[in-house]
Amino acid sequence: MAVEFLQTPGKPPEDPHIAMGQALMAQQRKERLILMVRIGVVWVGLIIFLIIVLLQLDFDPSYVLAHYPFVLEGLLITLGISLASIAAATVLALVGAMGRLSRNPLAQGISGFYVSLVRGTPLLIQIYIIYLGLPQIGKTLISMGHPQLGQLFVLTGVQSGILALSLNYGAYMTEIFRAGIQSISHGQREAAESLGMNRWQIMRRVILPQAVRIIIPDIGNQFIAMQKDSAQVSVMGIWEMTYRANRFARQDSKFMEMFVIAAAFYWLLTIVSSWLEGLLERKLAHAYER
Amino acid sequence: MKKYTIAFTMFVVLGLLLSACGGTATADTKLEEILARGTLIVSTDPAYPPQSELVEGGKRAENTKCAADQHTASELSGFDIDVSVAIAEKLGVEACFVTPDWTLITGGNWANRWDISVGSMTITPERMEKLYFTQPYYTTPAAFFVHTDNTSYAQPGDLAGKTIGGCTGCTYDMYLAGTLQIPGETINLVVDDPQFMGYETDLNALQDLALGDGMRLDAVLTAQPTGVGAISDGLPLKQLGDPVYFEYLAAAVDIATTPDPESFVQKITDVILELHADGTLLQLSEQYYGLDLTTAAGEFDWEMLNQFK
Numbered sequence: 004m005a006v007e008f009l010q011t012p013g014k015p016p017e018d019p020h021i022a023m024g025q026a027l028m029a030q031q032r033k034e035r036l037i038l039m040v041r042i043g044v045v046w047v048g049l050i051i052f053l054i055i056v057l058l059q060l061d062f063d064p065s066y067v068l069a070h071y072p073f074v075l076e077g078l079l080i081t082l083g084i085s086l087a088s089i090a091a092a093t094v095l096a097l098v099g100a101m102g103r104l105s106r107n108p109l110a111q112g113i114s115g116f117y118v119s120l121v122r123g124t125p126l127l128i129q130i131y132i133i134y135l136g137l138p139q140i141g142k143t144l145i146s147m148g149h150p151q152l153g154q155l156f157v158l159t160g161v162q163s164g165i166l167a168l169s170l171n172y173g174a175y176m177t178e179i180f181r182a183g184i185q186s187i188s189h190g191q192r193e194a195a196e197s198l199g200m201n202r203w204q205i206m207r208r209v210i211l212p213q214a215v216r217i218i219i220p221d222i223g224n225q226f227i228a229m230q231k232d233s234a235q236v237s238v239m240g241i242w243e244m245t246y247r248a249n250r251f252a253r254q255d256s257k258f259m260e261m262f263v264i265a266a267a268f269y270w271l272l273t274i275v276s277s278w279l280e281g282l283l284e285r286k287l288a289h290a291y292e293r
Numbered sequence: 294m295k296k297y298t299i300a301f302t303m304f305v306v307l308g309l310l311l312s313a314c315g316g317t318a319t320a321d322t323k324l325e326e327i328l329a330r331g332t333l334i335v336s337t338d339p340a341y342p343p344q345s346e347l348v349e350g351g352k353r354a355e356n357t358k359c360a361a362d363q364h365t366a367s368e369l370s371g372f373d374i375d376v377s378v379a380i381a382e383k384l385g386v387e388a389c390f391v392t393p394d395w396t397l398i399t400g401g402n403w404a405n406r407w408d409i410s411v412g413s414m415t416i417t418p419e420r421m422e423k424l425y426f427t428q429p430y431y432t433t434p435a436a437f438f439v440h441t442d443n444t445s446y447a448q449p450g451d452l453a454g455k456t457i458g459g460c461t462g463c464t465y466d467m468y469l470a471g472t473l474q475i476p477g478e479t480i481n482l483v484v485d486d487p488q489f490m491g492y493e494t495d496l497n498a499l500q501d502l503a504l505g506d507g508m509r510l511d512a513v514l515t516a517q518p519t520g521v522g523a524i525s526d527g528l529p530l531k532q533l534g535d536p537v538y539f540e541y542l543a544a545a546v547d548i549a550t551t552p553d554p555e556s557f558v559q560k561i562t563d564v565i566l567e568l569h570a571d572g573t574l575l576q577l578s579e580q581y582y583g584l585d586l587t588t589a590a591g592e593f594d595w596e597m598l599n600q601f602k
Contacts, residue, residue: 135397142549157405159406160391160393238397239394240338240392241362246392247347250340250346253340254347
């Protein structure tokens with residue numbers, strides 16, 4: 004009511020408490036701003052300190068300036084592999100979460116096994132199994148007279164990388180999806196049941212639309228983590244940022260310079276991604292703000 | 294409906310990704326397959342300049358037959374790359390490059406992902422269990438180096454009982470221990486009772502030798518190009534006599550290649566012999582190393598490897 008009263012034109016506020024409240028909020032805003040500025044100063048100070056330390060240690064900044072575009076060319080590949088993998092992982096995770104939550108022992112068994120197996124093994128091993136191990140199965144199948152089927156097991160580096168990252172993140176995200184779906188209160192489900200919806204309708208019309216709001220920020224976090232994990236596909240000779248930095252460094256033995264370039268680009272990429280993720284999160288939260 | 298559409302699109306994209314590799318092989322031999330395809334897929338690890346390195350600002354060639362995940366010669370440079378291009382030219386096909394880790398190349402079992410390694414690979418008995426080697430395209434001669442102040446040694450045999458440096462676990466170490474075996478070559482240890490001093494890399498040994506004649510080391514056994522490079526970098530060293538043995542560096546083909554790779558290996562051997570004969574390899578060797586590293590490789594008796602049993 005007070006707000007409406009304030010908005011009426013031509014009538015100044017008569018309640019002194021509102022002015023006081025506004026002053027208090029302004030004061031808090033100002034304090035927050037000052038804190039932010041101070042934190043920013045510390046960050047800048049730390050970065051300058053790191054640069055000074057590096058410069059003392061035979062670090063060649065002109066080399067960085069001359070060769071950063073070469074590493075930058077790999078950014079699109081890093082991003083492309085991450086985007087393709089997060090898309091596939093999302094589908095896997097949705098299916099996996101449905102399995103985890105179903106009452107069917109087969110579905111629950113398969114999805115539980117998948118999550119346990121994938122989360123319990125290192126990503127690098129999964130990459131090796133897919134890139135180096137699967138062709139052995141392919142070879143056997145080809146020798147048994149199934150050349151088309153056998154060829155499916157011989158994946159290129161990019162395909163292996165996307166498959167490994169998708170499977171790996173799909174497992175972690177299965178648990179995120181499961182938690183998101185379970186976080187929707189049971190009353191919602193009961194209410195939907197009382198309207199006569201079946202299980203599938205409840206999931207699609209009531210549970211998922213609400214769960215998505217909780218899940219999406221986590222997908223964003225997984226995407227950020229994946230951008231960094233995608234560095235591991237460089238073992239298969241994919242020219243993403245890590246590979247470019249590593250191989251180029253050997254020409255002049257400028258390892259520190261080239262890896263600092265790659266690190267800086269990964270960092271920038273994750274900062275931009277976090278910011279976008281924050282925007283998305285706020286947009287999704289809009290409908291629930293009071 | 295939107296959600297279905299997105300999920301459907303994803304499945305289609307995944308399906309396309311997975312089916313993209315379903316090429317059909319109809320050729321009877323690897324050589325026929327390569328000639329029909331019009332590309333020679335070469336593996337190289339661009340971590341080893343001057344043999345193979347990445348080119349800054351190197352753009353993918355236009356109108357290339359190379360697949361999207363392969364690289365064209367314009368994106369790489371080095372001795373191995375130029376040799377690959379020369380081989381592909383003689384075959385009448387285009388050279389395309391893939392860049393897996395070196396250990397994935399030497400381990401064999403390439404699953405037909407690439408046709409050949411042109412990667413300065415030393416022919417060794419262990420590798421011959423997994424790979425077919427072609428005629429070597431150049432060699433790494435191993436030679437002794439001594440300090441410039443020294444006047445008492447005239448040939449490697451004079452180093453009997455002296456302290457000789459080299460990298461631990463390298464062929465130089467094995468040579469001085471009398472255990473080195475190189476397929477296609479008889480090795481004679483010309484130094485009696487050498488005292489081996491192991492280093493992490495050859496360069497450390499050369500630097501210790503440069504401190505003074507006999508101060509820490511009397512000689513270093515290393516690759517001739519490495520020693521010559523150190524001398525041109527200003528170290529006060531000189532080569533002692535002729536190289537004592539050669540490591541032969543050849544192109545390699547996975548034994549498990551399908552279809553049958555034997556005629557392909559034979560053809561590449563013929564091509565490399567032609568490149569030796571017409572001076573292409575010698576010219577490249579002079580260009581990259583300033584040395585003739587190829588003549589001994591042209592004289593190597595490839596038949597003696599007796600690989601097709």
